[in-house]
Every structure is written in structure tokens, then in C-alpha cells.
Amino acid sequence: MRRLKGIIRKEKPLVIGISANTGSYLNGLKIVKKIKDIDKDIITVMGGTHPTIMTKEVLEEDGIDFLVLGEGEKTTLDLMDSIKNNKSIDEVNGIAYREKEKNENKIKINESSEYIKDLDKLPFPDRTLFPLSFYEYPASILMSRGGCSYGCDFCAVNNIWEGERRFRSPNDVAEEVKHLIRTLKTREIGFVDDIFTLNKEYTRNLLKSLDRIKTPFKWTCATRVDLVDKPLLQKMHKSGCSGIEFGVETGSQRVLDSINKDITVNRVKEVVKIANEIGFNTLCSFMFPLPEDDRESIRETVGFMKELKGMGANLIMSFTTPYPGTFLYENADDIGINILGSSWDEFDAKHLLIDTKYLSEKELKEMFKKITREVGLKK
Template sequence: MKILLIDPPFYRFFNYYNRYFPLGLSYLSSTLKKAGHQVTLYDADCNVSPKGIDYTRLPDKYHTYVKELKNPENPIIKEIPRVFEKFQPDAVGITVMTPKAASAFLVASLVKRYNKNCYVIFGGPHATLKADEILKNTRDVDFVINGEGETSMLELVNILSTADTGSHAGNGKTDISPALSNVYGLSYRDGNKNIHNATGRFIDNLDCLPFPDRESLLGLHTYTSEDMGLLMGSRGCPYNCSYCATQIWTKKVRYRSLTNILEEIKYVYQRYGTRQFTFKDDSFTIHRKRVLEFCDCLSDAGIKINWDCNTRVDLVDSELLKAMKKAGCNSIKVGIESGSERILKLIDKGITLERIKESSRLFREAGIHWTAYFMMGIPTETKEDTKHTLDLLYEIKPGFASIGVYEPFPGTRLFDIGVESGLLNKEMSYEDFFTRIPSGYYLKDVNRRIDTMSHEDFAVLENELKNAFHHYNKGFIRIFERVKARSYLYVNNPGIFFNDIEKFFGWI
């Protein structure tokens, strides 16, 4: 079966950088190809000439996104049908994150306009959380896969292949309804009724998955060596942050073997010349002993690379950070969220201000560049709370700091709290996705984002904090620390140095 996997456009509509390649789709691609299917990976959000990079100001561009989705002359929208014509897929799989939902719907409609008999399959975080809403909102989507997709997608595609075989033999389409009912995590229609099968099974042995299929990416030459270095060493998160939807993957953390990870690193190192790798694990240092063993394995294998990861402030210590630094870790990203102890407790972050301050000291002592992520606009947050956030920024002095306005994502406890308090709707209509900007999704009143201040007061406060963060990041010391952390990469690949300079000027 010929399958086209698509990451729908979003950042491209307002000419922003979108780093890396679609990792989830590439795992699907390698799984399907291993089973004998023909797969093409179309990263429709890959921007070959981006300019914007200030993600703190990203919501300012959302109106452009909504406007261009409705513009049939937009070159991105005109490009998509040409890809269909070139590859003539039997099925199209589309990954859906909540901010990209409208774009995913648009791509689905373009598929059906190209060929009404081409199957459209949605997957990804938003599809997992809102399968019923999706099937109710549009007939352009035939199937929705909930949760981890490799096994369910392969089973579904094999079933659809059987149906098409019967059609090509002149016997009419094979009745696949009985087979569909056995696919875990699958949602579909039976007449006018939406069917939701039992929750998908998780893959315990992640080593059984083939490496992500980077080779099938359209425009492979447009990606940098650093883009190719995206890795996933584990799946799952045991924490309870109430703003995060990763809890849908259950609290169990599943790990790839270190041998398997090192094999992929060696392959990408040799195939693409990658020297900077990025681990996408929710919290890379959950298993302390495993991280120390990984650092030893890198040294023993004589692999000279840099790498970065995400973790939590309560999952680091001096010995661990020194070992990571020695093994090539040059950047760590952590979620701080707020400088208010009350807000940290409200969002179930499970950390304290004291622990945040202690970890910031440990990062500096280890000499590892670190990024701190903050949020504002959390329900019940006051101006005093945001003042504490700004004070904390100046006290802990991260190498880079980012702040974003909280956006209510379905499947989170904060979302449920918002529904109960009357701030949010449980569902959206198809039209809502094309008339609202993503930061306004599910809000009952787009001019009432928070319950402690007026829309006008919040807008002023948001602008003040974002300006403060931007000014902080522009400091010479912060820029120097960033360049120093990436110096090995620049020596080995000067092109990335000049690319970073271009990004810097786009940011400022």
C-alpha cells in the first residue's frame, strides 16, 4: 500500500523556524516500510527559508495562520495537492497537535478533494484526546488512532490493503468491519455511529522498533545535520503536572536499551555527520543510574558528540551533572513554570522554589548551559504571582529563559478545572478551528482567559513580562554562554554557526 505521512503546516504560514524532523511519523514510517508498504514522509511544516524565531511572541502570529488557512492562493496550500498528485497515495496519515488542528483538517479536506477514496487517518496528541470530536466535526477523516501508533497503524493499514485487494480483483471492497473492531486504539464510523475500540496497547520492548525513517523525508537535503540528531531514549512520564497531557501515555516509563541508542547515534553520526544530538524524552534523568551508564558507554565507545536533553530540577545532582558534562552534554532544558510557590502547588509540579534555586547553582557549577521555561496566565494567577516569576528569573539566572501564556489543552486537569469554572468549553466545532486563533481554542470567551483580571490588564501584563524576558536573553553574558556551549559543533560544522547567526538576527 502507498502511504503518505504528513506533518501539517503551521510555522511555515508565518515563516518561523521549525527544527528537526517529525519523529513520531518517522517511527510510523520505518514500521510500515519494514512490513513492505511504500511510505513517503512529507514534513509540510519544514521551512527552507525561515526568518522568525522569537517563540515567546509566537501567539502574535496566530492571526496570520488563521487568515492564510482560508487563502487558496497561499503557496503552501497549493503545494499540498501537487504532492498528492506526485505520490498518489492510497492512504494519508496526519499527525495532529492541538495548535495545528485546523491545518490538519484542511489537509484532510485536500486529500478528499484529490481522491475521495483515499483513506485519511489522524493520529497524535490531539487525535488521542479528541477522537470523537474529530469524527463528529468532519467526514474527511476516516480513522483516528489513539495513543502510541506503530502497532495500531500497521494493523489498520494491513486491513485496508486487504479491502483494496478485493476491490482491484473486481469483487468489490472487502467488508473490513469485523477486522477493524480488533484494532486497539482505533476510532472510526459504523454508519452514523462513532466506534471507539479499547485503549491502545503500549510497546514494552522499544528495541523492537526500527530506527526512525529519516531517509523517506521529502526534501531531505534541506535539513541540517543537527536536525537529524533528534532521538527518543524513553517513552512515558511518571509525574502529574496538571497542565500537561503526557499523562495520557500512562505513568509507566519504558526505555530503549543503551546499546540500541548508541547504535542509532553511530548511524546518524556516520550517515549525516551529526555532532549535536537532542533527546526528546520528557525527563531524561529519571533513571539516574541509567544516565551514568549512558555517559560511560559514550566514553567507552569513543564517540565525541554534544547532546542536550529535558529534565526536572529535582532530578539532577552534582555528580550526575559532572558526568553528563564530561560525556558531551552541553545544554539542559527544565520547566520552572512559576516563581510563585502557590502556583507550583496548584499545577502539581512537585518542586519547590528552594529546589529550583539549588539546581540553578548546580547547573552553573557543572558549566552546562541551561534553559528555563516559564508560564503565565494560569487559572487564579495574580499580578503578584507574575512578579514572583520575574524576581525568580533574575535570581536563578538561566542561560536562556522562555515564557509563554498557558494554553488550555484537552486531557489535562487544568483543562477540566477550566470547564468546571466556566472558562472553557468541552468541545469545539469545525468552524471554531478556522475562526479562532490557537491560543483561543476551547475558551468560552476569547476575551476572558484568566479569572483574576480583565482582558486589557492581562494583555498589558503579558507584554511587560515578555519584554523583560526578551531583554534578559539579549544580555551579552547569555549570548556568550550559548555560543560557548555550541563551540564544538561550530568547529565541526561552520555552516551551523552561520545558520545560528541568521537565527539570532531573526530573533532580535
């Protein structure tokens, strides 16, 4: 916070923007309070997943002047133009704010903004504005944005992004890779899209563009086991992909089906075997617990994790987090789970936040410790 005070005194900003997901939201509020303590006339704007989904709740907090909802690039520019030139904010799509009506604050949510159709028009992020030494993976690239054709119960993406997935052109992505290699002096790139191979034709075209980059580099990604096959994995590896994360979630087919994951445990084994034989560093991610978990499904998951580890896969297990906007959050009572967290700070996949119809909070904590020891997971 001391650094924030120094920046404000030096830059004398008219507006300060803050991005907040659910886990960082309360810290965002602390920043807002500090800004207003330093200079109450500074206009504060908050965006991100949490304000987009919990709009009215967020605007009930003191100090936040505007929210940018959903995709923020164009909306933020329009809002800045209105603030700087004293234009009416009624015409700025994609924002929410408080407006006084008859001496009473009313929450106003403007019409949604149109999504940016041509993502190539966006400039590359100016990473020099960030303290990159604080970031574990500074050379990260997002090649697409938008909704998802899958409907996993634990995911809120379709409540944040509406419509079909929009992709940057393969050439634009390749240009950003070259830009990062040149400016960050890096040879390691991380694609941070949830499903790298969502569109196989696009993926194959992207690989061709990456192959034309003269400087050798390695890259990593995440995807689903039902959206890769041996020929595609071979092409990805040849193009420099060294590591893939697969969302496995559980070793119980019954539980997989219950969360609408739409994959099979047999397919997981097939793909992990192929990927390891090709030479990938494979990471299988699991979630604990899931609403239909009982002692038997947990035993299945532990056995499956051991089997995958024996095949050469790395493993990670995170606590299931019922983020606002997910089916889990919106239907907790109907599916028989209790949301245990008492603070948004705990929504970080590092805290036990749900119990199940079959397992209590105490039982789950004991089981998680046992799984960590038995499978050999790092805490």
C-alpha cells in the first residue's frame, strides 16, 4: 500500500482501475479504500470476473465509482472518454454505477457492450507496465476468448463470456510469441486458454504459424482429453509443446458424469499414455471434493491417481471452488452441498469450501490429508 501512495503522488491520476476475481476481490476493496483515503476525488473503476457476476453486491460497497462488466477494452476506453470530456455516461455500454435519484442511490446497469469481433485489432499487452519479477509465468498468451461449448458444473465461463469462442488469427498469435521472445528474452511460452485444442482446425493452422518462427522455443498448454488424438499431439510436440495439463477432476466415472464433464476415465488413460510416449510432460489436475463424492468414489480417485502417476503423469489436486455464477454456487441446496467459506478470500482453490451429501467437512479434511500422503502430492 505504501507503493500505491507513492504512485498516486507521482502520477496524480484522474482514474484508477482495479481488476478483481473472486479470490482477490476483498484485496481490491482494500485498494479502493486506500485510494479514497489518499484522494477522495480519484475515480475508481473495478472490472473482472467477480464484479461482472456479482454486480449489485459489489456496487453496494463504498468507494467504487464504476464497474466495467465483461470484456473491458472498448468499454474502458469509452468510459475514459466520457469522464475526461464530461460526456454523459448513460451512453457508455457495459458499465454499472450508482446514480442519485430523489436523494437515494440507485444502482444503474447500462446496456451490455458488443464483444470485439476482430481480436487482432487489439495491441499486445504492454508488459513493461507490470512488475514481471513477481510473476511465475510472465510470458503468457491468451489466443481466444468467449463462451465454451461444454457445460461443466464447476465452471462459470459461460456466465462471464456469452456467445461463441472468438480466436485471434494464428499469425497474430505467432507475432506475439516473437514479440515475447525478443522483449523478454525468453524461450518459454505459456498458452493460458482453458482449452487449447477447442477448435482442431484452428490449432493445426496455429501450429503452422508457430513452426515458421525461426528462434527455437518451448511452450505449454491445457486441454481436454477428448479434444486431442495421436496425430495432433505429435504435431504439437514437433512445434515445441513440452507440457500439457489435462483436466481429469476425478477417477470415478459416476462422479464425472454427475458434473457434466463429458469425458471417460478410459479416455484419460489412453491420452496420457500416448502423450507420455511422445515425450510430453503431462499434468493431470483433480478436484476435491465433488458434490457426488462418497468414500467409494474417493477410493476410486486415489487408485486412478496412482495409476496415472505410474504411467509417468504429474498430479495436482485443488479444492473444488463454487465460484459465483457456477452451477455449484447457484444450486448448492438442490445438489446437497453446503458452501463452507466465510470470506471471498477463501475462494482460491486452496481452501475446503464444500461438503457433500455423503461426507462431512471433518471427514473431508481427514481424507484430503490421507490422499496427500498416500499419492505423494505436494502441499
